[in-house]
Amino acid sequence: MTAVAEALEAADQGHVESHLNPPASYDLADHPVPNGREEVWRFTPLKRLRGILDGDASSDHLTWETTLPAGVTLTEITAEQAVEIGELAPNERPAALAAANSGGAMLLDVPADTVVEEPVVIRLKGSSVDDLVWGRLLYRVGAHAEVTIVLLHTGSARYSAIQSFLVGDGAKVNVLSLQDWDDDAVHLGRDAIRVGRDASVKHTSISFGGDLVRMHANVEYAGPGGEAELLGLYFADEGQHLEHRLFADHNAPKTKSHVVYKGALQGRGAHTVWIGNVLIRKVAEGIETYEENRNLVLTDGCQADSVPNLEIETGEIAGAGHASATARFDDEQLFYLRSRGVSEKEAQRLVVHGFFNDLIRKVGIPSIEEKLLETVEAELAKNVLKELT
Amino acid sequence: MSTLEIKDLKVQVKTEDGPKEILKGVTLTIKDGETHAIMGPNGSGKSTLAYSIAGHPRYEVTGGTVTLDGEDVLEMSVDERARAGLFLAMQYPVEVPGVSVANFLRTAKTAIDGEAPKLRTWVKDVNGVMERMNLDASFSQRSVNEGFSGGEKKRHEIAQLDLLDPKVAILDETDSGLDIDALKVVSEGVNRFREREGKGVLLITHYTRILRYIKPDYVHVFVDGQVADEGGPELADELEANGYEKYLGTKV
Ligand SMILES: Nc1ncnc2c1ncn2[C@@H]1O[C@H](COP(=O)(O)OP(=O)(O)O)[C@@H](O)[C@H]1O
Ligand SMILES: [Mg+2]
Numbered sequence: 001m002t003a004v005a006e007a008l009e010a011a012d013q014g015h016v017e018s019h020l021n022p023p024a025s026y027d028l029a030d031h032p033v034p035n036g037r038e039e040v041w042r043f044t045p046l047k048r049l050r051g052i053l054d055g056d057a058s059s060d061h062l063t064w065e066t067t068l069p070a071g072v073t074l075t076e077i078t079a080e081q082a083v084e085i086g087e088l089a090p091n092e093r094p095a096a097l098a099a100a101n102s103g104g105a106m107l108l109d110v111p112a113d114t115v116v117e118e119p120v121v122i123r124l125k126g127s128s129v130d131d132l133v134w135g136r137l138l139y140r141v142g143a144h145a146e147v148t149i150v151l152l153h154t155g156s157a158r159y160s161a162i163q164s165f166l167v168g169d170g171a172k173v174n175v176l177s178l179q180d181w182d183d184d185a186v187h188l189g190r191d192a193i194r195v196g197r198d199a200s201v202k203h204t205s206i207s208f209g210g211d212l213v214r215m216h217a218n219v220e221y222a223g224p225g226g227e228a229e230l231l232g233l234y235f236a237d238e239g240q241h242l243e244h245r246l247f248a249d250h251n252a253p254k255t256k257s258h259v260v261y262k263g264a265l266q267g268r269g270a271h272t273v274w275i276g277n278v279l280i281r282k283v284a285e286g287i288e289t290y291e292e293n294r295n296l297v298l299t300d301g302c303q304a305d306s307v308p309n310l311e312i313e314t315g316e317i318a319g320a321g322h323a324s325a326t327a328r329f330d331d332e333q334l335f336y337l338r339s340r341g342v343s344e345k346e347a348q349r350l351v352v353h354g355f356f357n358d359l360i361r362k363v364g365i366p367s368i369e370e371k372l373l374e375t376v377e378a379e380l381a382k383n384v385l386k387e388l389t
Numbered sequence: 390m391s392t393l394e395i396k397d398l399k400v401q402v403k404t405e406d407g408p409k410e411i412l413k414g415v416t417l418t419i420k421d422g423e424t425h426a427i428m429g430p431n432g433s434g435k436s437t438l439a440y441s442i443a444g445h446p447r448y449e450v451t452g453g454t455v456t457l458d459g460e461d462v463l464e465m466s467v468d469e470r471a472r473a474g475l476f477l478a479m480q481y482p483v484e485v486p487g488v489s490v491a492n493f494l495r496t497a498k499t500a501i502d503g504e505a506p507k508l509r510t511w512v513k514d515v516n517g518v519m520e521r522m523n524l525d526a527s528f529s530q531r532s533v534n535e536g537f538s539g540g541e542k543k544r545h546e547i548a549q550l551d552l553l554d555p556k557v558a559i560l561d562e563t564d565s566g567l568d569i570d571a572l573k574v575v576s577e578g579v580n581r582f583r584e585r586e587g588k589g590v591l592l593i594t595h596y597t598r599i600l601r602y603i604k605p606d607y608v609h610v611f612v613d614g615q616v617a618d619e620g621g622p623e624l625a626d627e628l629e630a631n632g633y634e635k636y637l638g639t640k641v
Contacts, residue, residue, distance in 0.1 A: 331446065336479070343468050351488070354532065355486065
């Protein structure tokens with residue numbers, strides 16, 4: 001049975017309640033401290049959040065270094081202004097805490113009809129995991145504007161952030177968030193995107209560093225014709241927990257979502273989680289959605305959890321599908337390469353590069369693509385290629 | 390000078406019902422400049438022979454020897470065998486997503502030669518081979534074997550044969566699934582290789598068709614994991630006329 005048929009059958013039997021989207025609310029009472037058995041928390045080792053969910057007030061902050069091309073502004077706004085502008089309200093505790101505790105918010109503005117050639121770069125650096133940092137950022141891209149936004153997270157902190165991307169009609173936005181933290185960092189991130197009518201958004205989340213990283217990428221639509229491409233790449237080492245949770249809420253007709261996340265795992269206790277939720281609402285006729293998660297397990301002792309969910313409330317869909325696969329090295333691939341004289345380690349290196357290559361090429365930011373290839377190389381050097389050097 | 394010597398080779402494969410013997414003592418010597426054709430019905434163990442020589446982990450050698458110029462091949466890892474001068478053109482070449490043909494070829498050439506090829510001559514060489522194999526210029530940018538047609542896969546195997554320049558080439562049903570034009574292109578590629586000094590070829594095929602383009606020096610009939618008959622090129626003509634029945638019949 002196809003995914004669509006399965007979901008429709010479930011709908012016929014009256015099983016579908018919208019369990020994929022807990023209601024959004026700023027009220028902390030709506031987001032109680034989890035015990036770890038909740039559906040949305042069951043994969044996350046709560047202890048390793050190091051108390052973030054207690055929600056202590058803090059004035060710690062990350063250091064900011066920005067590259068703002070002409071036409072782009074970055075200003076501080078109040079919490080009230082954030083809501084007025086149309087911030088996408090939190091639907092889980094860390095994001096609600098970030099909204100409650102961050103004091104104000106930062107607003108990046110790209111005016112309508114502005115085409116920004118150079119990427120906006122925001123470098124956020126933490127100085128210590130003892131720091132508890134609440135982040136609240138809004139990105140407002142006007143109608144028919146075009147911009148690329150790169151967010152780089154380095155250093156260490158316990159960082160919980162709520163980010164909203166408000167994309168105007170017909171705009172083209174490319175967002176990349178790189179989690180390249182030190183080994184002990186904890187990062188809980190909620191990115192939510194509202195895609196304007198006929199707008200197109202690419203959002204890429206890349207996680208290499210940190211002890212525990214849990215990122216949401218949510219997308220909803222302000223009108224018909226919007227397109228969202230959600231990409232992700234992660235590389236979990238020994239003991240790392242990297243979690244990516246996607247939610248495409250097709251709340252308007254003729255909208256598209258395309259999700260591709262790829263991960264590699266190596267070393268004892270490397271754990272990755274990918275949750276791909278897609279909701280196709282009754283109004284959302286003629287939409288197209290596809291989601292895919294692939295994991296490559298490079299050594300023993302790793303765990304990759306991968307859960308696609310498709311919830312469909314209308315039968316009038318142009319296309320819906322999903323794929324999820326977790327695999328070890330393919331012996332046939334390695335044999336083929338080695339039969340051409342390539343050593344085992346070199347063959348493994350080629351296969352891993354190949355695994356990520358097509359995804360990296362889709363990112364669409366040449367300067368970053370180069371760096372990503374290097375980072376994949378460096379990650380491989382830690383384990384798989386250790387014997388080579 | 391190169392000699393591949395296979396003596397009384399016995400090979401089994403792991404199956405769910407335990408190990409299954411497939412090669413039951415194969416003896417075969419390929420000397421300098423010789424082309425040997427191995428012909429046999431489906432399931433007779435031809436690919437098993439090819440894979441065993443190349444060192445595929447699924448096949449376990451339980452007896453016999455394989456040497457290349459006196460060196461023990463069975464002791465070598467898969468990649469060592471390739472670096473020693475063995476090449477296997479596979480019946481079913483494997484897809485390697487995301488790895489471009491250009492990158493693959495250069496990595497393999499570097500591994501075989503022990504040093505990176507000179508950039509300028511290498512690009513020329515690759516382009517020349519691609520052209521001769523009737524593969525268009527964009528081919529190098531495609532992922533290895535991914536989405537290739539059957540013919541493209543086989544032509545790509547022979548392009549590798551040309552560039553990697555082994556001592557002995559084992560071609561496992563390189564002719565299967567090719568139309569007549571592709572068959573000619575592939576045969577010309579193999580013949581160019583044969584013209585080089587001291588190359589050995591083990592040509593595994595199910596059909597006699599390719600032997601019109603690649604003239605073997607010897608023909609071996611392979612049945613049930615063993616060589617059932619051997620002779621000169623005329624043996625192929627006889628097989629063409631009478632098929633394998635004669636050999637299958639004697640099995641009982
Ligand atoms: N991996 C395997 N597992 C089980 N049986 C195998 C395997 N590989 C080959 N065989 C069996 O060995 C025999 C010979 O196969 P193969 O060498 O592919 O023959 P050919 O290439 O001549 O068609 C067949 O009966 C086949 O089913
Ligand atoms: Mg075969």
